[in-house]
Each structure stands twice: as structure tokens, then as C-alpha cells.
Amino acid sequence: MSSLTTRHVAVIGAGAAGLIAARELRREGHHVVVFERGKQVGGTWVYTPESESDPLGVDPKRRVVHSSLYDSLRTNLPRECMGVRDYPFERREGKDRDPRRFPGHREVLMYLQDFAADFGIGEVVRLQTEVVIAGLVEEGKWRVRSRPSNYNRMRSDDCDCVDEIYDAVVVCSGHYVQPRIADNIPGLFSVFSYCPHLLSLFLYAPFTFQ
Numbered sequence: 001m002s003s004l005t006t007r008h009v010a011v012i013g014a015g016a017a018g019l020i021a022a023r024e025l026r027r028e029g030h031h032v033v034v035f036e037r038g039k040q041v042g043g044t045w046v047y048t049p050e051s052e053s054d055p056l057g058v059d060p061k062r063r064v065v066h067s068s069l070y071d072s073l074r075t076n077l078p079r080e081c082m083g084v085r086d087y088p089f090e091r092r093e094g095k096d097r098d099p100r101r102f103p104g105h106r107e108v109l110m111y112l113q114d115f116a117a118d119f120g121i122g123e124v125v126r127l128q129t130e131v132v133i134a135g136l137v138e139e140g141k142w143r144v145r146s147r148p149s150n151y152n153r154m155r156s157d158d159c160d161c162v163d164e165i166y167d168a169v170v171v172c173s174g175h176y177v178q179p180r181i182a183d184n185i186p187g188l189f190s191v192f193s194y195c196p197h198l199l200s201l202f203l204y205a206p207f208t209f210q
Contacts, residue, residue, distance in 0.1 A: 006030055007167040010144045012131050014121075015043015016112055018172035020084060023119045025170070033166075034121070037066070037130035037149035041116050044068055044174055045109040073105045082108070087115055132161060134169050142166045 007030045011018050014036035025032045038046055047069045054062035075082065078101045083089030089111050091099045098107035116122050126146070133145040147161045 013172035
């Protein structure tokens, strides 16, 4: 039996799916690069109190906030169901750790960070780097164009972009960035003076007693 051919693989996103995909690909002997537009690994589990510049998320030039967590969020699954088979989501001692069976979102992020550190995934992650285009080229290869995630969206030139060729691309960017808007409800925006999408709500205090 012939040995497996080593491939050069791009993984888009360093959340749970991206980190696990990167580990499995490296285990099989492939060369992996993980693109992550955020400042740290963890994907949607990286909490930020910031909200998007457009509360409804329909403006293509809006400041995009990737996280969709709210501050007091806890998991709705027990930790036993959320871990990787050979890397269980066990209780850990230490500062800021959450031992509860249904922990807060910060504990999930710390679990993913532990996973990345223990398997050396961090050395192949390019933080604050977003993928602009991934498309097929000659001989079944993939061209991946990336740029710094703090890129000025108002610019039209591509001087900050980098093109690279890969044998395969694994898309692990999630589906929580673009909100779905129920804009076909008559009178929705006339009834509510402020009607943001849940993607833009991270703190409930402004809506107390409303």
C-alpha cells in the first residue's frame, strides 16, 4: 500500500471546527495553514461587548463583529457532550475556571485554547488574517487570497492582499456572522423605535424593564 501523499491545506477559521480539522490533517501528515481573522483562536466563543455599526447587520460596509455571544451565556449542553472524543471537556482547576456541568462561555473558550496549545495548533494559525477569495485554479489547485483583518473596507485596491496556492481548502468559518432579517413583517420597524438583530445584543441591561 502506498503512503498518503502530503498535501498543502488551508483551513479557514480557528474556531472549534477549524482547530479540530487542523489537528486531524496534521496527524495525517499534511502541511496546514489556519487563517483566523480574530485576535485569538476560539471562533464564536470569543466574547466581545462590541456591537456592529449597523444594528440589523445589512450594511455591507458595516464594522463586522464575529461573536454572537451575550455576556451571561451558559452552554445548553453538558460539558460531557461538547468535548473531542480523545480530549474530553473535563473540569480543570485554576483561576477563572468554571467547574459547572453547564459552564459559561469563557470556560468553553479556555477549553478550545487548551486544545490548541496541547496539540501545537497555534504555530500554524495566522491571526488577524481574513480570507477574501478561495477559488479553483489550474490542475485542481486552490488560490487563497488573504489580507490583514484590519483592512480598510473602503479601499478598492488589493495592495495588502497575498495570493497563495493550496492543494485543498477546508472552510470552518461558521454561519453566525450574517444575520437573517425578518423584514417581511408589516409594521415591524414602525412599532419598535430600536429593533436590533440579536447578533448585536450582548448586554441585557439597556432593555431592563422594557
